[in-house]
Amino acid sequence: MKTETKEVLLKDSVDVKTDDLPALNNRFEHQLLDDLLIWAFEQFGNELVLGTGFGPSGVVLIHKITQLNLPVKVFCLDTNLLFDETYSLWDKIEKRFNITIESVSPILTLEGQATLHEEEMWKSNPDRCCYLRKVLPLQKYLSNKKGWITGLRRSQSDMRKGIDKIEWDSSNKVFKLNPLADWSQGKIWDHIDEHNLPYNPLHDEGYPSIGCIPCTEPSKNQDERSGRWKNMEKTECGIHLPNLQNKK
Numbered sequence: 001m002k003t004e005t006k007e008v009l010l011k012d013s014v015d016v017k018t019d020d021l022p023a024l025n026n027r028f029e030h031q032l033l034d035d036l037l038i039w040a041f042e043q044f045g046n047e048l049v050l051g052t053g054f055g056p057s058g059v060v061l062i063h064k065i066t067q068l069n070l071p072v073k074v075f076c077l078d079t080n081l082l083f084d085e086t087y088s089l090w091d092k093i094e095k096r097f098n099i100t101i102e103s104v105s106p107i108l109t110l111e112g113q114a115t116l117h118e119e120e121m122w123k124s125n126p127d128r129c130c131y132l133r134k135v136l137p138l139q140k141y142l143s144n145k146k147g148w149i150t151g152l153r154r155s156q157s158d159m160r161k162g163i164d165k166i167e168w169d170s171s172n173k174v175f176k177l178n179p180l181a182d183w184s185q186g187k188i189w190d191h192i193d194e195h196n197l198p199y200n201p202l203h204d205e206g207y208p209s210i211g212c213i214p215c216t217e218p219s220k221n222q223d224e225r226s227g228r229w230k231n232m233e234k235t236e237c238g239i240h241l242p243n244l245q246n247k248k
């Protein structure tokens with residue numbers, strides 16, 4: 001693997017303020033992905049983490065941080081309901097990039113959730129299920145962090161089209177970095193092809209987006225998020241609510 005090393009100057013303390021966000025977004029909107037990742041690590045150091053569900057955007061980000069030698073911790077919200085193909089990709093990525101990806105799990109096992117609440121809650125109350133298995137574990141995990149990097153992109157859905165590259169995540173009280181906000185789906189796949197990166201084989205079987213088994217289906221729809229919570233109003237699990245604070 002080709003390795004590029006750039007000097008990273010770590011700040012003693014975070015000096016980014018929410019008031020700085022418009023200027024920072026102007027600055028980084030047309031800069032390279034590498035510049036934003038390096039800046040973020042300089043600002044947040046060991047309190048910067050990268051969250052992934054092993055979609056193609058997450059694979060690109062993991063590739064970039066390892067290529068830049070940025071020791072950013074990578075984590076996955078493991079709901080215990082991921083596909084075998086996703087767990088295999090997780091292993092493959094750890095081996096390929098020589099990293100350990102932290103598993104962030106819900107407090108309740110699936111059996112515990114069924115006993116305390118209800119069986120197969122994803123059918124009757126998917127918002128509550130996502131809250132217990134994703135939103136709460138993420139809140140707990142981020143409670144001692146300063147920034148988290150996501151693979152969100154504007155072209156993924158209407159809900160995501162207004163995201164900025166740097167936002168204040170008021171739910172988790174951290175800065176949220178969306179360095180691929182302006183990348184198209186084609187650019188992501190070109191990067192994966194160019195660097196021969198691993199990806200989830202379910203994409204080749206017609207799954208545009210891959211999450212938990214009970215809430216993910218193949219789809220012929222061109223929408224990048226289609227196939228998730230099919231036949232429901234729901235389009236997001238709740239960890240990526242639109243951040244209106246930055247739009248004031």
Ligand code: SF4
Pocket residue numbers: 079081121122125126127129130131133134211212213214215237
């Ligand atoms: S995606 Fe489905 S199974 Fe996974 S946490 Fe949300 S509702 Fe539950």
